[in-house]
Amino acid sequence: MTNSIFTKLSDWVRDEVTSGGGNGVVFGLxxxxxxxxxxxxxxxxxxxxxxxxxxxxxxxxxxxxxAKSIAKGIKLKYVSVNMDHTYNTMLDExxxxxxxxxxxxxxxxxxxxxxxxxxxxxxxxxxxIGAGNKSEITLGYFTKFGDGGCDLMPLGNLTKREVYSIAxxxxxxxxxxxxxxxxxxxxxxxxxxxxGITYHEIDDYLEGKKVSKxxxxxxxxxxxxxxxxxxxxxxxxx
Numbered sequence: 184m185t186n187s188i189f190t191k192l193s194d195w196v197r198d199e200v201t202s203g204g205g206n207g208v209v210f211g212l213x214x215x216x217x218x219x220x221x222x223x224x225x226x227x228x229x230x231x232x233x234x235x236x237x238x239x240x241x242x243x244x245x246x247x248x249x250a251k252s253i254a255k256g257i258k259l260k261y262v263s264v265n266m267d268h269t270y271n272t273m274l275d276e277x278x279x280x281x282x283x284x285x286x287x288x289x290x291x292x293x294x295x296x297x298x299x300x301x302x303x304x305x306x307x308x309x310x311x312i313g314a315g316n317k318s319e320i321t322l323g324y325f326t327k328f329g330d331g332g333c334d335l336m337p338l339g340n341l342t343k344r345e346v347y348s349i350a351x352x353x354x355x356x357x358x359x360x361x362x363x364x365x366x367x368x369x370x371x372x373x374x375x376x377x378x379g380i381t382y383h384e385i386d387d388y389l390e391g392k393k394v395s396k397x398x399x400x401x402x403x404x405x406x407x408x409x410x411x412x413x414x415x416x417x418x419x420x421x
Contacts, residue, residue: 189349192337193227199335200229200310207232209303210312211296211330212261213242214249215364217314217338219355220346224337225312226257234303235259238296240266242367249359256356262303266295289368293329300333310334318343318385322402323409324378330366331412342389343382378405 200208208225212218212235225233237250247263254261273291297311304311313333315325317340325331338346343364350360364374364382375381384398394402 186352188341188345189224189227189353192224196224196312196335196337197228203310203334204308205310206308207234207310208312208335209234209236209300209307209309210314211235211300212237212250212253212259213314213367214246214253214359215314215362216350216355216359217316217346217364218250219253219359220350220353221312221314221338222253222259223257223353223355226259232307232309233259234307234309235261236299236303237261237263238266238299239263240270240292240295240367241370243370245362246365246367249356249362252356253359264299266292266299269295284369289372290326290329292368293326293366294332297329297332304334312337313339315339316341316343316346318382318389319374320413321389322378322385322405323412324374324405325412326366327412342386344386 196208200206207229210218210221210225210233212222214237222233222235225235235250235254237247239247251261253259270291273295274288300311303309311333313330313336315330315333315336316338319325320336320339341349347360365372366374366377368377378385380398380401384394385402388394388399388402
């Protein structure tokens with residue numbers, strides 16, 4: 184089943200890009216499980232015109248090394264663009280202190296990454312491929328105009344649980360699979376720690392399984408609160 188989904192997703196990416204007049208694909212390669220699976224899909228769809236970009240912004244060395252390992256393992260074209268200095272320059276201009284846990288500051292990082300991806304995409308006539316999955320998209324757990332800014336999201340109908348399943352079928356290194364999911368917004372940040380719920384609980388809810396009242400309430404509050412992230416900007420109806 185997982186191999187079938189992988190093939191279908193690769194075919195879907197290829198069809199969407201070619202029918203849209205694109206020459207290939209570019210995507211962020213963070214060293215996490217979602218970006219790893221996305222890399223495999225893209226490489227399969229466009230063996231000679233897939234570009235993975237690692238865009239560290241005060242990122243951990245372990246994540247950078249994992250990104251390089253993924254690229255090397257599948258012979259993926261790969262570049263690295265460091266945003267440390269750019270990020271600090273922005274904070275200087277904004278007159279802000281260096282507290283990454285301030286969401287208005289931490290969201291700058293994925294938005295800088297989006298700028299880099301679209302720079303390469305425009306130069307190469309490539310499509311930008313996002314790595315968001317259904318669990319994140321449903322809850323709005325992504326940065327608006329950051330990691331949510333892309334042309335295609337092949338994992339968008341897969342829960343995190345299903346992404347793990349595909350990763351294992353592709354023999355993605357266990358160290359990447361077992362690593363706590365993180366958007367890399369600040370040192371030690373994890374998705375589940377920030378959300379206050381686990382992906383297991385989120386996926387159980389999405390699959391119609393029983394979850395606690397507190398979990399159900401939290402999930403439904405996030406879905407409602409972040410509806411704007413999943414929609415185009417509103418315009419007057421007159």
